[in-house]
Amino acid sequence: MSDDVLLKVEGLKVHFPVLSKGFFARQVGAVKAVDGLDLEVRRGEVVGLVGESGCGKSTTGRALLRLVPLTGGKVVFDGVDLGELKGEELRKMRRRVQIIFQDPYASLNPRMTVGDIIAEPLAAHGLVKDAKERQTRAQALMERCGLDPSFVRRYPHEFSGGQRQRIGIARALASDPDFIVCDEPISALDVSIQAQILNLLKELARERNLSYVFIAHDLSAVRHISDRIAVMYLGRIVETGTFDQICDDPKHPYTQALVSAIPVPDPVIERRRKRIVLQGDVPSPLNPPTGCTFHTRCPVAREGKCQSEAPTLRTVNDRLVSCHFAEEIGDLTGRSE
Numbered sequence: 001m002s003d004d005v006l007l008k009v010e011g012l013k014v015h016f017p018v019l020s021k022g023f024f025a026r027q028v029g030a031v032k033a034v035d036g037l038d039l040e041v042r043r044g045e046v047v048g049l050v051g052e053s054g055c056g057k058s059t060t061g062r063a064l065l066r067l068v069p070l071t072g073g074k075v076v077f078d079g080v081d082l083g084e085l086k087g088e089e090l091r092k093m094r095r096r097v098q099i100i101f102q103d104p105y106a107s108l109n110p111r112m113t114v115g116d117i118i119a120e121p122l123a124a125h126g127l128v129k130d131a132k133e134r135q136t137r138a139q140a141l142m143e144r145c146g147l148d149p150s151f152v153r154r155y156p157h158e159f160s161g162g163q164r165q166r167i168g169i170a171r172a173l174a175s176d177p178d179f180i181v182c183d184e185p186i187s188a189l190d191v192s193i194q195a196q197i198l199n200l201l202k203e204l205a206r207e208r209n210l211s212y213v214f215i216a217h218d219l220s221a222v223r224h225i226s227d228r229i230a231v232m233y234l235g236r237i238v239e240t241g242t243f244d245q246i247c248d249d250p251k252h253p254y255t256q257a258l259v260s261a262i263p264v265p266d267p268v269i270e271r272r273r274k275r276i277v278l279q280g281d282v283p284s285p286l287n288p289p290t291g292c293t294f295h296t297r298c299p300v301a302r303e304g305k306c307q308s309e310a311p312t313l314r315t316v317n318d319r320l321v322s323c324h325f326a327e328e329i330g331d332l333t334g335r336s337e
């Protein structure tokens with residue numbers, strides 16, 4: 001593993017068992033939420049993880065922190081296989097990896113003061129023994145995250161949605177982590193607040209050399225924060241590259257469909273390009289299609305290989321793409337014509 005790679009994910013699988021009804025319930029299938037996912041995150045890097053609802057993004061985020069059991073594959077954090085850690089070792093590692101949840105309303109304990117919520121990781125990891133010192137640290141984190149530190153004894157319901165997300169960010173920072181999963185942290189907020197929260201997360205990443213996996217359901221949400229983008233479809237990554245590679249020259253047909261949904265400021269290009277509208281919904285992860293799992297919706301799927309053989313991520317034009325025919329497909333949106 002190269003020195004600047006902080007997190008390396010190989011063949012990650014998270015399957016949830018489906019049980020039959022009745023007293024003697026037995027497993028009759030599995031929801032393959034994540035099914036062979038590969039990903040790397042470097043130190044200080046922000047990777048945007050993008051895909052439609054139900055593609056397994058949030059389950060991936062939780063699996064990276066070992067908040068759900070792994071069915072297969074490896075999550076290696078700073079050279080240590082998280083799957084091998086137990087008890088005290090796992091608890092210690094958890095100090096370094098944190099999560100910011102999508103819903104700032106549901107993710108904060110309504111019975112705790114904001115100061116106690118933010119200071120909780122300091123107590124849980126035994127980082128600061130003195131209760132007064134923990135409150136002082138909580139106030140400093142509140143201030144850094146744009147909250148009035150004199151509100152330290154208030155309760156979550158006394159804050160707006162944007163302020164509650166700032167509380168969630170302050171809590172995630174308390175244990176001084178290296179890596180944070182940001183699970184759609186702006187999608188439940190008013191548009192006017194979204195840019196402020198994004199800017200705060202960006203500043204904190206720079207200041208503290210933090211790495212993020214930033215989960216979002218569309219590319220526009222990650223464009224201003226991500227160094228690299230990973231596009232996910234039905235439990236796997238289908239393309240990764242820099243923001244420019246993904247947005248200016250997407251290779252996978254699914255990425256091309258996502259990019260075609262972003263409005264282009266140039267009216268000439270906007271008129272010329274075609275919007276790729278995918279037919280149908282994402283197939284059920286209970287029974288994913290054979291071969292390339294995108295073949296049931298792919299506008300350029302071919303008979304034979306696409307249905308029978310699963311493509312793997314391989315290098316095409318300096319980025320990774322999982323499509324048998326990535327070199328031949330060209331631009332489906334007509335932008336480059």
Ligand code: SF4
Binds near residue numbers: 293
């Ligand atoms: Fe489409 Fe086939 Fe490529 Fe899959 S492998 S994206 S079905 S062309």
